[in-house]
Ligand SMILES: NC(=O)C1=CN([C@@H]2O[C@H](COP(=O)(O)OP(=O)(O)OC[C@H]3O[C@@H](n4cnc5c(N)ncnc54)[C@H](O)[C@@H]3O)[C@@H](O)[C@H]2O)C=CC1
């Protein structure tokens with residue numbers, strides 16, 4: 622039986638572990654927190670991040686990088702983006718040459734403004750490895766319940782993308798290959814900013830028209846930044862851009878949308894964060910995207926307003942009003 626390592630046992634890491642274990646792989650699941658580890662060992666269930674899904678006997682939780690990574694060829698990175706660099710650095714001594722890193726993390730590093738493939742390149746400098754990003758509209762809960770799901774797996778090398786496609790695909794989980802690593806990464810990260818904006822819009826009770834406009838104009842500014850950074854524009858119309866935008870801008874299952882909705886209803890960001898155990902990547906990604914837009918001189922009005930609401934104390938209603946009162950424009954890309 623072949624095996625795989627997964628670093629990160631939050632909702633997504635646990636759901637992917639279940640999926641791969643069902644395919645007959647032995648999954649070595651590296652767990653960050655003690656409580657989560659105990660829950661996985663004692664209850665064979667991740668009661669904090671994915672309650673209700675029992676672990677198959679093929680999943681082996683561990684807190685040791687040596688145990689998780691020893692002899693592994695395929696390694697899934699699925700920790701929050703702020704922890705990605707540190708976890709990969711800790712993993713490095715146990716990685717074998719020519720290993721395959723599959724990142725399922727969605728985010729842009731705050732200090733460096735780098736995507737996860739770029740962080741990987743820095744940390745694994747001089748080391749031989751291949752890389753795939755897995756992204757797209759995929760709530761962990763629905764995947765763990767075998768609801769039909771489609772994602773994108775992108776690698777600069779076609780055979781690596783094909784390998785990842787085969788590794789993850791099941792009758793209910795369909796993986797499409799792609800070559801545009803940067804575009805797929807940026808789509809998955811930037812949609813979280815728009816999900817916060819859509820949540821704010823709904824929290825304020827501004828209606829469906831406003832939300833549809835936000836999603837569409839959100840896609841425009843995501844694409845504009847992506848293209849400036851070197852991504853392909855069409856990538857953003859795919860599963861990792863439009864697909865994930867539609868999902869997370871319209872569902873209360875999205876943590877980012879929920880953060881936005883609570884902001885729109887009048888709660889403060891500190892209060893919201895102190896009540897959440899799970900990660901809402903969009904909060905940090907808003908910071909990164911805002912500074913990227915400044916650096917690249919790209920107009921990103923929705924991102925700028927979400928930034929002002931999250932980081933400069935602007936009221937959500939003022940933010941939305943300012944978005945609507947901008948000078949009139951042509952609709953073009
Ligand atoms: N949950 C979902 O439906 C999906 C999540 N993702 C992405 O997957 C990544 C992981 O998210 P989730 O699994 O949802 O997270 P989660 O919010 O369910 O759990 C967070 C996990 O991060 C761990 N963690 C916290 N601080 C850490 C640190 N310093 N070092 C290592 N681990 C640490 C926690 O122990 C926990 O296991 C994110 O980038 C997210 O955007 C992508 C697709 C779907």
Ligand SMILES: O=C(CO)COP(=O)(O)O
Nearest residue numbers: 757758759760875876877
């Ligand atoms: O990325 C996701 C689904 O594709 C999960 O979205 P949230 O992090 O907003 O819950």
